[in-house]
Amino acid sequence: GLGPSLKPEALRDKPLESLVATIHAGRPGTPMPPWHRFLSEAEARWIVEQLISGFPH
Numbered sequence: 001g002l003g004p005s006l007k008p009e010a011l012r013d014k015p016l017e018s019l020v021a022t023i024h025a026g027r028p029g030t031p032m033p034p035w036h037r038f039l040s041e042a043e044a045r046w047i048v049e050q051l052i053s054g055f056p057h
């Protein structure tokens with residue numbers, strides 16, 4: 001409930017690279033934390049690709 005929808009229809013029109021950067025670096029000034037301590041950029045990209053393709057079904 002804290003963040004925006006991560007469903008495919010909500011993400012589809014957003015630039016892939018900025019979604020990857022949001023996960024990797026977080027969004028300073030919002031509750032979205034950075035995940036770079038736990039995830040490489042390639043892993044953050046993989047998550048974005050899964051979300052856009054509709055995971056979990």
Ligand code: HEM
Pocket residue numbers: 002003004005006010011014019022023027030031032033047
């Ligand atoms: C598995 C963990 C998480 C993933 C993969 C994730 C992913 C994302 C993504 C992709 C966005 C960008 C959405 C967009 O621009 O439409 C986002 C934004 C956001 N997330 Fe997360 N998130 C995670 C955890 C969290 C947690 C734990 C919080 C807060 C407790 C949070 C709060 C937010 C907020 C508030 C935004 C909007 C930031 C803004 O106003 O620009 N997220 N998240």
